[in-house]
Amino acid sequence: MAARAGVNWGKWAVSGPPLAYLIVFFAAPTLIMALASFRTPGDFGGLAPLVAPDGTLDLNLESYARLAESTAYAEVFLKSVIFAIVTTVACLVLAYPLATLIAQSPRKYRDLLLLLVILPFWSNFLIRIYAWMIILGPNAALARGLNGVLALFGVEPVPLLFSSFAVLVCLVYVHLPFMVLPLYANLEKHDRALLDAAQDLGANAWQRFWRITFPLSLPGVYAGAALVFIPALGIFAIPDILGGPNDTLIGNLIKQQFLETRDWPFGSVLSIVLTVAALALAGLAAWIGRRGSAGAARA
Amino acid sequence: MRKGRAALWAAAIVAYLFLYLPLAIVVVYSFNDSRLNAEWVGFTLDWYRKLAGNDEMISAAINSLAIALVASLVSTALGTMAGVAMHRYRLRLLPVLVLTPIAVPEILMGVALLIFFVLLNFTLGLVSVALAHIAFCIGFVAIVVRARLAGMDESLIEAARDCGATPWQAFRRITLPLIMPGVIAGALMAFTLSIDDFVITFFTAGAGTVTLPLQIYSMIKIAVTPEVNAVSTLLMLLTLVLILVAARLSPSLLRTRPD
Numbered sequence: 001m002a003a004r005a006g007v008n009w010g011k012w013a014v015s016g017p018p019l020a021y022l023i024v025f026f027a028a029p030t031l032i033m034a035l036a037s038f039r040t041p042g043d044f045g046g047l048a049p050l051v052a053p054d055g056t057l058d059l060n061l062e063s064y065a066r067l068a069e070s071t072a073y074a075e076v077f078l079k080s081v082i083f084a085i086v087t088t089v090a091c092l093v094l095a096y097p098l099a100t101l102i103a104q105s106p107r108k109y110r111d112l113l114l115l116l117v118i119l120p121f122w123s124n125f126l127i128r129i130y131a132w133m134i135i136l137g138p139n140a141a142l143a144r145g146l147n148g149v150l151a152l153f154g155v156e157p158v159p160l161l162f163s164s165f166a167v168l169v170c171l172v173y174v175h176l177p178f179m180v181l182p183l184y185a186n187l188e189k190h191d192r193a194l195l196d197a198a199q200d201l202g203a204n205a206w207q208r209f210w211r212i213t214f215p216l217s218l219p220g221v222y223a224g225a226a227l228v229f230i231p232a233l234g235i236f237a238i239p240d241i242l243g244g245p246n247d248t249l250i251g252n253l254i255k256q257q258f259l260e261t262r263d264w265p266f267g268s269v270l271s272i273v274l275t276v277a278a279l280a281l282a283g284l285a286a287w288i289g290r291r292g293s294a295g296a297a298r299a
Numbered sequence: 300m301r302k303g304r305a306a307l308w309a310a311a312i313v314a315y316l317f318l319y320l321p322l323a324i325v326v327v328y329s330f331n332d333s334r335l336n337a338e339w340v341g342f343t344l345d346w347y348r349k350l351a352g353n354d355e356m357i358s359a360a361i362n363s364l365a366i367a368l369v370a371s372l373v374s375t376a377l378g379t380m381a382g383v384a385m386h387r388y389r390l391r392l393l394p395v396l397v398l399t400p401i402a403v404p405e406i407l408m409g410v411a412l413l414i415f416f417v418l419l420n421f422t423l424g425l426v427s428v429a430l431a432h433i434a435f436c437i438g439f440v441a442i443v444v445r446a447r448l449a450g451m452d453e454s455l456i457e458a459a460r461d462c463g464a465t466p467w468q469a470f471r472r473i474t475l476p477l478i479m480p481g482v483i484a485g486a487l488m489a490f491t492l493s494i495d496d497f498v499i500t501f502f503t504a505g506a507g508t509v510t511l512p513l514q515i516y517s518m519i520k521i522a523v524t525p526e527v528n529a530v531s532t533l534l535m536l537l538t539l540v541l542i543l544v545a546a547r548l549s550p551s552l553l554r555t556r557p558d
Contacts, residue, residue, distance in 0.1 A: 010466050015384035015393050018377040018437055022396040025434040026408065029415035033407075036414055046417060094317065097310035104307075115546060120318045122542045124495045126515045127531040131321030133523050134328065139337035176318065205303055234404025237497060241519060251406050258410050258502065267410060275407050 037063055037268035045262030063265040067273065073253070080249040081277070083164075084232040087171040091179040091228050092221065094172070099183035099220075100213075103190070114184065121177040129241050132170045136160040136242070166242040171232050178231070179224035186220025187213075226282035233278045250274050322535065329528035336523050346529040356530060359514040363494050366425060366510065370432035371490035377433070378440025378489070379482050383474070385441060386448040401438045408435060409502030416503065423505025431503045432493040439492060440485035443549055447481030448474075484549030487541045495538060 038059045040048040048058050067073050102113045120128070135142055138161065147157035160166060190213065198208045236251025243249075250270060257267030328336045332343035350356060381397050384390060400408055412431045416423055451474070459469040475482075497512040504513060511534060518527050 011384070011388045014380050015388065015390055018381035018384070018441070019393050019396065021377055022393075022400075022434065022437065025412070025415075025430055026400050027396060029411035030407070032418065033411040033414050094310075094314050097307050098314040101307050101311040111550065116315060117318065118546075119539065119542065120322060122491055122495075122538050123322060123535045124512060124515070124531065124538070125497050126512050126519070127325060127535060128321065130515070130519050130523070130527060130531065131325045133519060134324055134336040135321055137336065137523065139335055141338070173317065173321065176314070230402065230404060234406045236406060237516075241516075251404075254406055254410060258413060264414060268414070271407050271410050275403050278404055279402075 033268045034272060036264050037272055039265050041263045041265050045264070047264055063263075063269045066266055067269055073270075076248055076253055077250060077273070077277070080233055080251075081281075083168060083171060083249060084229050086168060087175060087232045088179075088225050088228045090168070090172045091176050092224065094176055095179035095183055095224065099180050099187050102180075102184050103187035110188075114181075117177050117180045125174065126237065126241075128174055129170055129238055132166060132173065132242060133161060136166050136169070161242065162244045164243070164247055167239050167247050170238045170242050171235065174235075174238070175228040175232055178227035182223035182227060183217065183220045186217050186223075190216055222285045222288070225285050229285070230278040230282050233281075234274055325528050326532045326535070328525055329532045331525060331528075334525065336525060336528065346525040347533075349526050350529045350533075353526070355509070356511075356514055356526075359509045359511050362425060362509060363511040366429045366432060367490045367493040369429045370436055370493040371486050373429075374433045374436035374489045375440050375482060375486040378437040378485055379444050379478075381437055381441035382444025382448060382481075382485075383470075383478075386445050397438045397441045400435045405435075405498040406502075409499045412499065413502040423503060424508045427503045427505070428500050428508065428510065431499050432489075432496060435496075435499060436489035436492055439488050440482075443485040443488065444478055444481045447478045447549060451477055480548040484545040487545035487548075491538045491541050491545075494534070 036047060038061065039050070040058050040060065040062065042048045050058050052058060098117065102110055102117075105113055134140060137143065138159065143157075143160045146160070150157060194212055194216075195208050198212055203211065234251050235249065236255050239247040239249045239252055240255070251274075254267055254270045254274065257263045257270060261267075324336075327339070329346055330342050330344070331339055332345065333340040381393060385394055385397065408431070412427070412434075413423075415421075416427045421427060455473050455477070456469050459473050460466070464472065495512065497516065500510055500513060501516070504510065509517075511530070515527055515530065518524065
């Protein structure tokens with residue numbers, strides 16, 4: 001009896017402090033933000049008083065209604081989702097051969113090859129954006145070369161920097177490691193005997209990939225897709241720095257509401273919609289992935 | 300078969316170049332004797348000299364280091380406890396709270412903490428930034444520590460307990476030394492995450508407090524200058540060393556995924 005009481009003590013002593021910290025500095029702020037989405041913005045930013053002088057409680061759906069009022073917000077959301085999907089697909093195309101190569105390499109090189117994928121991820125986020133400012137800048141070799149070629153065909157020079165192209169390239173660049181890691185973790189576990197068996201039965205390289213490797217790798221694909229899609233959907237620094245005037249994404253809209261317009265309730269609405277959309281789409285991908293791999297296992 | 304292998308290598312080399320070329324350009328141009336980051340002119344250390352005389356940059360660096368030190372120490376303590384608790388006990392709430400901050404878009408945590416601090420009349424500054432950094436670092440430390448615990452031989456603890464050690468003694472003398480590489484790796488990771496963080500810092504720093512990423516942000520919003528290359532190179536060097544040490548201490552770091 002005493003021992004059991006002691007065990008529970010230990011459990012709370014160990015899990016209590018981090019639990020308390022995360023309740024105060026993560027759960028509570030998130031909950032407060034959720035509540036703020038039902039309030040009225042204050043006259044000087046922030047929130048209007050919860051209880052008005054006439055005693056009415058300040059809780060309404062006005063900020064949600066605002067979201068539905070204008071198609072401009074829907075367009076920004078759509079654009080963000082499209083950018084995030086393009087980023088995810090581009091990361092998959094780049095990551096797949098890389099992850100395959102690492103998984104097929106001799107064991108002693110694998111950690112090194114993997115480390116080389118992860119290291120850039122640990123360099124500063126802004127530095128990685130800044131690097132593309134240099135590469136895509138109007139005076140850099142890339143822009144001059146490209147525009148030189150375009151001039152031969154009589155095409156007007158195109159700016160590379162401050163464009164959707166710059167935003168997309170950088171989105172792919174920043175998120176690529178998130179796709180390689182889960183893909184590698186999956187591909188590493190594949191049983192080579194399956195491929196040998198398929199070859200013995202006359203399957204060519206493409207058939208072996210498309211009928212065996214790819215379906216088996218779907219859990220890794222969907223895990224990577226979620227890891228890329230969620231942060232890519234909420235990004236604001238990349239369009240802020242590399243994008244043109246038309247490259248406003250949800251993240252920029254949220255930043256505007258909190259730091260410029262100071263309309264907290266509407267900013268909170270946008271943040272909630274962003275989070276729900278990100279988790280829902282990633283969850284959907286995971287669900288399809290499970291069904292897909294279950295189907296592959298049956299086939 | 301050999302042709303497929305060559306194509307695979309070619310694709311992988313393209314991907315590695317894509318990952319490293321941009322960073323290499325930043326480093327190379329930090330030594331370039333030209334204001335424009337456009338072509339190589341000649342070698343110089345001028346940009347580093349300029350950096351040493353840039354008071355704003357130095358105070359930003361001191362702020363970043365102070366925040367990272369406090370955030371990594373506190374989050375390592377709390378994250379280690381969380382990792383141990385998640386390994387040892389069947390918990391429902393803690394794993395969710397530990398992992399969600401990593402899984403949701405960063406901007407959500409930034410704005411939620413902004414509202415939270417302002418509503419509590421908590422002055423935005425170094426302390427609010429450190430409190431925010433601790434909150435998102437706990438999860439990363441917990442993951443690394445739990446991975447280390449998963450590879451530990453449980454019978455060692457049982458043996459210690461059989462020999463009369465209290466739970467605390469068993470933890471202090473057996474578990475802690477064994478998971479120490481994971482704990483140190485987690486601390487280094489937390490330090491790197493904190494010193495590099497831009498999004499959450501951007502929302503929780505307030506107007507008067509500047510960290511290195513915030514300073515870099517305001518500089519590149521105005522113009523591209525090789526001084527940014529120089530500070531970026533130094534910052535990359537620091538995080539490179541920290542992460543290589545962390546990866547050496549905890550190879551599982553390479554395989555931990557934040558999901």
